[in-house]
Amino acid sequence: QKEVEQDPGPLSVPEGAIVSLNCTYSNSAFQYFMWYRQYSRKGPELLMYTYSSGNKEDGRFTAQVDKSSKYISLFIRDSQPSDSATYLCAMRGGSYIPTFGRGTSLIVHP
Amino acid sequence: SQTIHQWPATLVQPVGSPLSLECTVEGTSNPNLYWYRQAAGRGLQLLFYSVGIGQISSEVPQNLSASRPQDRQFILSSKKLLLSDSGFYLCALTGTDSNQPQHFGDGTRLSIL
Numbered sequence: 001q002k003e004v005e006q007d008p009g010p011l012s013v014p015e016g017a018i019v020s021l022n023c024t025y026s027n028s029a030f031q032y033f034m035w036y037r038q039y040s041r042k043g044p045e046l047l048m049y050t051y052s053s054g055n056k057e058d059g060r061f062t063a064q065v066d067k068s069s070k071y072i073s074l075f076i077r078d079s080q081p082s083d084s085a086t087y088l089c090a091m092r093g094g095s096y097i098p099t100f101g102r103g104t105s106l107i108v109h110p
Numbered sequence: 111s112q113t114i115h116q117w118p119a120t121l122v123q124p125v126g127s128p129l130s131l132e133c134t135v136e137g138t139s140n141p142n143l144y145w146y147r148q149a150a151g152r153g154l155q156l157l158f159y160s161v162g163i164g165q166i167s168s169e170v171p172q173n174l175s176a177s178r179p180q181d182r183q184f185i186l187s188s189k190k191l192l193l194s195d196s197g198f199y200l201c202a203l204t205g206t207d208s209n210q211p212q213h214f215g216d217g218t219r220l221s222i223l
């Protein structure tokens with residue numbers, strides 16, 4: 001079992017939809033959770049960074065962490081074609097080196 | 111703010127040729143620096159990381175090497191490239207507060223012919 005599991009997609013949604021992206025993990029020591037967005041031929045860009053369980057909101061994006069279920073989510077409201085990208089989850093415990101998911105490809109069509 | 115510069119953006123090299131990719135950072139001192147490779151459908155693979163000048167930790171044994179000659183410079187090298195070295199190479203940093211998340215440069219896409 002991989003430490004971090006993420007469905008590669010692609011996930012295709014119409015413009016304006018609410019998008020839910022998810023990762024599961026097996027290492028209970030993970031405490032810091034991140035979501036990155038990566039456009040084609042670009043480096044990953046940090047979207048959300050959370051510590052421990054709970055929700056964090058930033059504009060149209062909401063990150064949710066459920067440590068009891070070892071499950072994290074990223075919600076995108078009112079999705080736009082410009083949100084089309086690959087979304088990577090990442091997480092770490094005491095080490096400063098994160099473990100990344102393989103990324104989910106999101107396509108938002110007009 | 112922290113900025114990561116990587117060049118070149120794209121590189122095509124023949125098998126057996128040498129390689130040097132450079133990463134320089136601005137806006138921070140004493141960063142932790144990382145080299146990742148991203149292959150299609152395989153996620154991010156950590157290759158090397160450095161916590162200071164001259165300090166390199168290797169995560170994957172291979173024909174690549176890394177050096178950190180200056181605080182804000184991180185170099186990825188190879189003496190002889192293999193076909194399997196093709197990929198997207200990303201430099202990343204964390205600042206002096208290692209609890210902060212990594213930030214990435216825009217990468218170098220390396221194709222080996």
